[in-house]
Amino acid sequence: MVKNTRIKDIAIRAGVSIGTVDRVLHDRGEVSLATREKIQQIIDELDYRPNLLASSLASKKNIVFATFMPKAANQDNYWSKPQHGVEKAKNQLREYGVRIKQFYFEMEDSSSFSAEAEKILLSEPDAVMLAPCAKREAIRFTQKLDERKIPYIFIDSILPNTHPIGFVAQSSYDSGFLAAKLIDWGLGEEGVILLIHIARELDNANHLLLREKGFLQYFEKKSSNRHRLLKMEVSGNGEEEIVRHLADLGINPCEVNAVFVTNSKVNQAAICFKNLCVTPKIIGYDLIPINIALLKEGKIDFLICQKPEMQAFQAINLLFDHLVKKDKIKKENFTSIDLITRENINFYNSY
Amino acid sequence: MVKNTRIKDIAIRAGVSIGTVDRVLHDRGEVSLATREKIQQIIDELDYRPNLLASSLASKKNIVFATFMPKAANQDNYWSKPQHGVEKAKNQLREYGVRIKQFYFEMEDSSSFSAEAEKILLSEPDAVMLAPCAKREAIRFTQKLDERKIPYIFIDSILPNTHPIGFVAQSSYDSGFLAAKLIDWGLGEEGVILLIHIARELDNANHLLLREKGFLQYFEKKSSNRHRLLKMEVSGNGEEEIVRHLADLGINPCEVNAVFVTNSKVNQAAICFKNLCVTPKIIGYDLIPINIALLKEGKIDFLICQKPEMQAFQAINLLFDHLVKKDKIKKENFTSIDLITRENINFYNSY
DNA sequence: CTGAAAGCGCTTACAG
DNA sequence: CTGAAAGCGCTTACAG
Structure with missing residues (x-):
């Protein structure tokens, strides 16, 4: 020994x-x-390091983390993934005396954010992990956390002018930039490229705008660009919406050579073009079941992924390292920008 | 509580x-x-689960793992990566009473494999993690481990007719298949595609042959294929070797549209074409420093990666789960097939 | 075949 | 300000 x-x-x-x-x-x-x-x-x-095992065995202290993210309507929803990551961390840190209380808000209803946030504050957690989706409400919440000196960490995306101990998220700008590169590589000399936002409140969804920015800047930086770039915003109520907007742009669907959808709703665009029997190259985000099915079918070419399970898992562990192990943790934790195709999807691991 | x-x-x-x-x-x-x-x-x-913390605190028992892989000449070598994974696992499992002894063999000299293997047997480890690079020697070694009932696990690649408790490796076939898809997507209708093996003993390197197989089968499965496929084997002594072989094939370097190199030596091909001022699309393997530099320079388009640090780390942890926690572990652990470009490389994590 | 006791390295009152 | 003791859940001889 x-x-x-x-x-x-x-x-x-x-x-x-x-x-x-x-x-x-x-x-x-x-x-x-x-x-x-x-x-x-x-x-x-002597460079003494305490024996963590003995320490948490002897200590009867419990530490409580609160997690806060959109409610997942069902297993197919994107937000069920970070939830799994939380469960995993929960089981693993259980024997170290960590308890986790999970809170959820409704994506559609920002008032539910504030109501649940109030519950979190009442429960007096030792730290909070949150996905700051509703920008305005989230900023107000973090201010209260700051006042109470409760440390917090972000997953999924980042909020300006806040003071988290860190974040675990993908660089939205760079993922958009990469999407552009792939389309450029696949299209050859020239083509018609369509960028689609499928979202309800685009202005309150900062990361979608950043993805767009990265996408567009790729082509701006390119010295000689002979592609034609189009952009549209739809609310996500039915696929005919896309066709209508194309008509408004004076474009026939079969003229579209490539499509970039800035979020996981890429399946709506894929199904739209599938029904039209047109096959542009299509890139979108996230491995939710319907996207996986379309990827395997060849109706989506690339999905950009960000291991949401892992983000939550890692964020919880960072809180643990910070509060229990008293380590100094890395503040900026950028998730890898993973490229998934029908050829490698079967080997993709969530962690 | x-x-x-x-x-x-x-x-x-x-x-x-x-x-x-x-x-x-x-x-x-x-x-x-x-x-x-x-x-x-x-x-x-009561569904009792022992408290691992208390258990290993009370137990003075030590468990010894041996690791066995090619020696890394320096930090830039591919094999320094799994070594880091071992170190990480070593530090982490230390407090659980796990000791790790590392053994290395010379890639070039298969007799060193047998000599070191003998040392491992003499040290009587509780389990072994090995990279079975030298196929023939490795098979003989695993037989001896079988006799002695010492459990072992593979990383990097797999050996037929052996009895490991599991493996952590990438599917070579599928990685080759994916490379073909990328080239196909990038090339458009037609083009000259060159597959290069840069290796000393190709017949003793099963995974390179599997990568080739996957690559070729992609194009065979494609209904209409108008690409022209060429293949060459070089020993890796200087770049002019590639030019010479091209001449033998009756091909002018500037006619080559895409290149697939079946291992991390892709940098040799990239430098060769760079010197010729020709810019085919180039795909190869592994994030070693020189490949990273060429990727960023735009002389390599894609690198297929397999997180070698993580493979070793995970393999050690599987041994731990198997021997100490007595869990039933998953036997087939396929690593993801990661696609790295200059756009996402800065976000790629080893673990 | 079974039990009682010491000890792993640390934490937590409590006594002085 | 400081020390002695009990205890966390388990393992390991040892006694019977």
Whole structure:
């Protein structure tokens, strides 16, 4: 057995009891300056690392995290994925005395955000993990967390002018940029490219705008660009909406060579073109079941993924490292920008 | 505090001491059939899960894993990556009483494989993780492990007719298939495609042949294929070798539209074409520094990656789950087939 | 075949 | 300000 230094070893070297060592270790006062310095020196010298196992075994303390994200209507919904990540972290950190309370808000109803946020504050958690989807409400909530000095971490996306201990999210700009590159690579010299936003409140959904920005900038940066770029916004009520907007643009569907949809609703565009018997190259986001089916069918070419299960799992673990292990954690945790096709989807792992 | 069932709870319910409960828990005999059955029933009923923390804290037992893979000449070498994965697992499992001894063989010299393998057997490890690169020697080694009933797990690739408890590796066939799809998507209607093997002993490197197979079958399955496929094998001594082989095939370098190299030596092909001032689309494998540089420079278009650090890390953890936690582990652990471009490389994580 | 006791490294009152 | 002791859930000899 390779022996690690124990509290006891430090105590012996310092000629004190382990209780005193523990006091300087956890900085809970009641130690004379002289002995404190002496002990600290030995700690540094021996490079002492506490045994986390023994520590959480002995401690009866519980720590409570609250998680906050949109409610997933069913298993097929995107938001059921981060939920799984939370469950996994929950099971794993259970034996370390971590409890997790999950809270949800309705995507469509921002008042439910504020109501649930109030419940979270009442429950007095030690830390919060949240997906700041409703921008305005989320900012108000983080201000209250700041006041109460409750640390929080973001998943999925980021909010400006807030003070989280960190975030786990994908760079929206760069994912859009990559989508553009793929389309450029697949299209050859020239073609008609259609960017579609399928969203209710585009102005309150910052990451979709960033994806668009990255997408457009790719082509702007390209020296010689002979593609024709079109853009449309639809609310997501039926596929004929897309056809109508195309008509407004004076475009026949069969003229479209490539389509980029800025979120997981790419299936609506894919089905639209499928019904029209037109086959542009189509790129969108996220591995929800309907998208997977269309990918395998060849109606979607690429899905850009961001391991939402892992984001939540990692965020919880970062909170744990920060609060329990007292590690200094990395603040910016960018998720990889994964490219999924029908050829590699069967090997894609959530974690 | 949510209370988990403890040995003590079972003991009380059964009206015995915790020592006896421990005996049936670890199946170490010396218990009458009657009490054993009674206790077992209570265990099942309460769905008892041992507290791993307390268990490894109390146990002074050490468990030793041996790892075996090609020696990495330097940090830039592919094999330094799995090595990092091993280090990480080592640090993490240390407090659970796991020790790891690392052994290496020379890629070029198969006799070093056998010599080191002998050392591993002498050290009598509890389990072995190995990269079975030298096919013939590796098979002989696994036979000896089988005889001694030492469990082993593969990383990187798989060997037929062996009995590992599992493997963590990428499907070579499917990665080749995906490479073909990318080239097909990027090339449009027609083009000259060159497949290059850069390897010393191609017949002893099964996975390269599988990558080729997947690549070729993609085009065979395609209904209408107007691409022209060429193939060459070079030993990897200088780039002019590729030019010479092209001449032998009667091809002018500038006629080549796309290149697929079946391993991490893709940088040699990329540099070759760069020097010729020709810019075919190039796809290869693995994020070693020189490949990364060429990718960023635009001289390589895609790198297919397989998280080698993670493979080793995961394999060690599977051994731990199998031997220490006594979990039934998943045997086939296929790594994802990751697509890296200059646009997403900065966000790619090793784990 | 079974139980009682010591100990793993740490935390937590409590006594002085 | 400091120390001694009990306890977290489990393992490991040892006594009977």
